[in-house]
Amino acid sequence: MRDFARLLRYLGPYRKDLVIGALMVLVESAFEMVIPVIMADIIDVGVVNRDVPYILNKGVQMGVCALLALLTGLLYARFSARGAYGWGACIRQAEFEQVQQYAFSNLDRFETSSLVTRMTTDVTVLQNAVSGGLRPMVRGPVMLVLGVGLSLWLNAELALAFFVCIPILAVILLGIVRKIAPMYGRLQRSMDRLNNVVQEGLTAIRAVKAFVRGEYEEEKFETVNAELMATSQKTFHYAVLNLPAFQVTMYAASVLLMWFGGNMVLGGTLQVGDLTGVFSYVMQVMNSLMMIANVFLLLTRSLASAHRIEEVLDEKVALISPADGAATVPDGSVEFENVSFKYHAGAREYALSGVNLHIKAGQTVGILGGTGSAKTTLVQLIPRLYDVSEGAVRVGGRDVREYDLQALRNAVGIVLQKNVLFSGTVRENLQWGDPQADDETLWAACRAACADEFLERMPKGLDTDLGQGGVNVSGGQKQRLCIARTLLKHPKVLIFDDSTSAVDTATEGKIRAALAKLTDMTKIVIAQRVISVMDSDQIIILEDGKVHAVGTHESLLASDPIYQEIYKSQMKGGQSDGGPAA
Secondary structure, rough: HHHHHHHHHHHHHHHHHHHHHHHHHHHHHHHHHHHHHHHHHHHHHHHHHHHHHHHHHHHHHHHHHHHHHHHHHHHHHHHHHHHHHHHHHHHHHHHHHHHHHHHOHHOHHHHHHHHHHHHOHHHHHHHHHHHHHHHHHHHHHHHHHHHHHHHHHOHHHHHHHHHHHHHHHHHHHHHHHHHHHHHHHHHHHHHHHHHHHHHHHHHOHHHEEEEEHHHHHHHHHHHHHHHHHHHHHHHHHHHOOOOHHHHHHHHHHHHHHHHHHHHHHOOOOOOOOHHHHHHHHHHHHHHHHHHHHHHHHHHHHHHHHHHHHHHHHHHHOOOOOOOOOOOOOOOOOOOEEEEEEEOOOOOOOOOEEEEEEEEOOOOOEEEEEEEOOOOOHHHHHHOOOOOOEEEEEEEEOEHHHHHHHHHHHHHHHEEEOOOOOOOOOOHHHHHOOOOOOOOOHHHHHHHHHOHHHOOOOOOOHHOOOOOOHHOOOOHHHHHHHHHHHOOOOOEEEEEEEOOOOOHHHHHHHHHHHHHOOOOOEEEEEEEOHHHHHHHEEEEEEEEOEEEEEEOOOOOOOHHHHHHHHHHHHHHHHOOOOOOOOO
């Protein structure tokens, strides 16, 4: 319940709407509770005395009460919808903003599909709890108190039935809630797994079709879909037990009231109008109890969702800017001083161990190493995507932890190993590097990245739509667009994380030549091909997370066995490993 209460702080301007909605329910309930009293007067006074004007007068009063109840009900619907869905929007906004602040280590704790579920389905559960639960949550207790009170006023003996029924129903409700409370958490986790399979299947749909694995994906989906169905059926199988239990109790109470009340009417100790009024209140009280039970069920489910949302909001951001962080990176020099790193504090082994490197501003540095040698991990420490476990990383002579994060990352441009383009046009994607860049600047960056070669063949040029995730361009074209986008940042340190793997060697040579002219920029190139780093000022060989050797192409070729082996395997017969063409 604490998680749900804490989320109420995001109501903001919509708090007023919910308060007004609750007041409308109170007024509506009051008008409805007056109607049985008027009905009792019509029977006991108007009908008995055959006073038609009295009956008509009371009938008008009943009609006015009904219309006012209808009006206040409509107003409640308007204000509660605004409050509930406005609250949901604020929670989703808060979740999204929190995720944007996450470091990579924070993101490692949540699956993407789970974050999507927490921002959509879980928030929807909370919205439904408020929009569907506010009315019965306010109306139920009001009708319960007023109904019991007015029944006692009409006839205290018959009203004793409430004090028998209410404990019975409370025990039933408690048993149901205790049974299904943990089930709702399992239900949401099943939804996570379903979303994960859907996301993977749609993201990799081209690979699925290429490998003719459609049936396999269908079986995976069928498994998680059946799991979600079974979990939902089991959960709601118990959740709906409250309805028959309440109906049995309600109808049993009604029969007993009719029996004892009828005998009292025959004995002359109770008037027919009073019996009718008490019976009406019985129905209303029983309905109010059912409303309260449904609210408890809604809250039980919403508590599971509230806890999942709070996990996202309470996640402590691993990397934050220091209070007085440096706002300027003076140059592109990079130093690693006794750096060791592991992804989790409890990990047994370090991904990087005892790394010492010195890269001068303006240098071009190549990084080679086998798969799993921690090349990507090394460069991710420079823009502080992760923090070192031991030692220090310095950029521009200052520890990266002393910089304002935005200033540091603006000074470090990184072309990721996994190329990411967004839905929209080429222009919109390139302007991530420089939102103010004009066409001339955009084309200059494209020429440097050799992206102009295919853009000029496209009818709309920079205004070509790339589709979702850049599906309308090839892998090599994606890489070149990502390079152009990063160049537009004009960073002091430019990192290529195996960013030309899908580009042919001739095009890669042109890109290297264009980059060589950028003398004011430190360039760090992770590559699989020796030809990509041969002309570097220094080449770093990584092996099992440690620096194996550092030197120029000539010195390493003369002295280092690992570099010699890589060179011979790729340059055998004097031909380079061309790799795939774009």
